[in-house]
Amino acid sequence: MAGAAALQREPTEKEIRLVIAASSAGTIFEWYDFFIYGTLAGLIGAAFFPSGNETLQILLVWAGFAVGFGFRPLGAILFGYLGDRLGRKYTFLVTVTLMGIATAGVGLIPSAASIGLAAPIIVIGLRILQGLALGGEYGGAAIYVAEHAPPEKRGFYTSFIQASVVGGFVLSIIVVLACRAIIPADDFAEWGWRIPFLLSIALLGISLWMRLKLSESPVFQAMKEAGETSSNPFKESLTYPGNPKRIFVALFGITGILTTIWYTSFFSSLSFLRRDMRVDESTVEWILLIAGFISMSFYIVVGKWSDRVGRKKPIIIGAIATLALLFPIFWTMGSLANPGLAQAAKDNPVVVTGQNCTTDPFADLFDREQSGCGKILETLTASGVAYTVEEGETLGLTVGGEEVALGANWAGDPAARRDGLQDALSSRGFDFSKQRPPLANILGIGALLLVCGMLSALTYGSVAALLTEMFPAKIRYSSMSIPYHIGAGYLGGFLPLIAGIIVARTGDVYAGLWYTMAVVAFGLIVAWWGLPDGPPTDFEESNELPPVGPATP
Structure with missing residues (x-):
């Protein structure tokens, strides 16, 4: 890589600020385009995955x-190849264009009530x-910013990319709240939810305008001029010495750590509060x-901190803290969000008796018959009610020791079963x-979500810099x-x-935790x-991960 190093020019402060701003925006x-789907999961389920089974409907949305x-891994292979062969800038111009068009398309699809099965197929x-x-x-x-940043500030500069991921989630909520404020509730549920998707066209225009102002990464320019780019980045990523490890x-x-913590902190908490705890x-x-x-x-603070203490320490601290705090955080959040539900379950325990008392959430989808006991359990779960199961020859339900009469039409009518159980x-x-919890409870929930945000920041804030430093420049786009x-796509994306x-x-x-x-x-x-201790280092030609040592000056 000597030729590339000799040709590399140090970017100016103005260029770096533009790089960070355009890449982050x-x-x-x-x-935002990707998360708006999850933010509006309930309305998307009603429009494209209608079902009399509430549990099945939300599972189809999450599917x-x-x-x-x-x-995502296929996209990583395809665009990683292009990024290592053709350049960083033009590759992510293509990706942002594809994302904007696809997202706007979701807002234009007729509902399943209009075009039937074609609607969910098009959504997929x-x-x-x-x-x-x-x-x-x-x-x-991430690579574009990292390859512009001086080594001693790489964690700080790339942390804006991680913060921007949260920014996309925040922007999706801002747009939804604004639409709810402007559009009456019934109209928003019927057609207004499509506006956040259609807004992607405007965001795409802004993003393209900003990114077209950028020049190519100096590292890639130097490699290209020196003739040191990879001829087959995907193959070389799998065969380069030390890369399998x-x-x-x-x-x-x-990735496994950061992605599961991220989606638990933001999407699981969103679904938990809104669906299970029934908060407005x-x-x-x-x-949120x-x-x-x-x-x-928090991501920016952690990224900057990692420039001094190394990338490993924040990740290890965040992972250990998550294992210790995750359940207590959600238990406390539940008691603050809907204290009456938890107290009622404690004062009046729900006991279900019967045979074959297991649930099959996909029974309706595959036309399988679920047991009567399974149907009761499914409805209780969808209602956020804790229960215990006891084996018995006949189906029965008791609340606080008192037997509840099971309606004659409950077996075949999910809506009647839900209404009957909830009335009882x-x-x-x-x-x-x-639920609209009192202000003190809302502040408590917010504080717990901030703890979740800190756990996510510890395990995510320095990752762009770390991954950039782990892999050789000529196959960096593909290798990272x-x-x-794969981790974010399968371990994290399938989490909900x-x-x-x-x-x-x-x-x-x-x-689910x-x-x-x-x-x-x-x-x-x-x-x-597997991660190196000590201060960060640039990638070195070695069969091992980068050794401990000072950053390249």
Whole structure:
């Protein structure tokens, strides 16, 4: 790489500020496009995945969410190849364009009531395009900033990319809240939810305008002029000396940790508060908006800190803290969000008796018959009610020791079963109305979400710099994008779906957190073993991960 190093020019401060601003803005817009689907999950379910089964409907929405993530690795391979062959700048211009067009398309699809099965099929197709685009976006933006940054400030400068991911989530909430404020509730549910998707066209225009002002990465320019670019970045990423180990560590020891913590902190908490705890939608959105906005600063602080202490220490601290705090955070959040529900379950325990008392959340989808007991359990879970199961010859339900009469039409009518159960439980102290917790409780929930934001920042804030330093420049785009998007695409992107299935099967609204705990625990072991200690270093030609040593001056 001597030829490339000799040709590399140090960017000016003005150029670096433009690089950070344009890359961060584009990242915010692209993640906004991707996250607006999750932010509006309930309305998307009603429009494109209608079902009389509330649990199945939300699982289908999360399945559509997961499909986009499932195609991120393919996007990483495709755009990583282009980024290492053609350049960083033009590759992420393509990705942001693809994302903007696909997102706007979701806002134009007729509902399932109008075009039937074609509606969800088209939605899935557009989610695939979004996943492909996102697979090329993060690597391009992260590398582009990192290759402009001086080594001693690389963590600080690239931390704005991580903060921009949260910024995309925050922007999606801001747009939804603004639309809710302007558009009457019934109209928003019917057609107004499409506006945030259509807004992507305007955001795409702004992003393209900003990114077209950028020049190519100086590192890539130097490699290209010196004739040192890779002829087959994908193949070389898998065969380059030491890369298999680096990819394994990047996949499980870095991405597995950060992505499950991120989606648990933001998307799981969103679904938990809004669906399981029945907190008013706008209240949840305002809490997450403020907590997310404040949390953006945490990523920048951690990125800057990592320039001094190294990349490993924040990740290890964040992973250990997550394993210790995750369950207590959500238990406390639940008690603050809907204290009446938790207290009612404690005062009047719900016991279900019967045979074959297991739930099959996909029974309706595959035309399988679910047991009567399974149907009762499914409805209780969807209502956020904790229960215990006892074997019995006949189906029965008791609340606080009192037997509840099961309606004759409950077996075949999910709506009647839900209304009947909730009416029976309401008379025994359970409150299924929309919750608006008192201010003190809202502040408490916000504080807990800030703790989640800090856990995410510790494990994510320095990652762009770390991944850039782990891989050789000529195959960097491919080498870091592939493990990052496999981890983020499958371990993180499938988290809402997997956690939802676990909750549906167990009836415990907190059980889905075990998925996050398992991934983080394994990732902690890998990170402890595989990441270098000490101050950051640039990549060195070696079969091992970068050795401990001072950053290149």
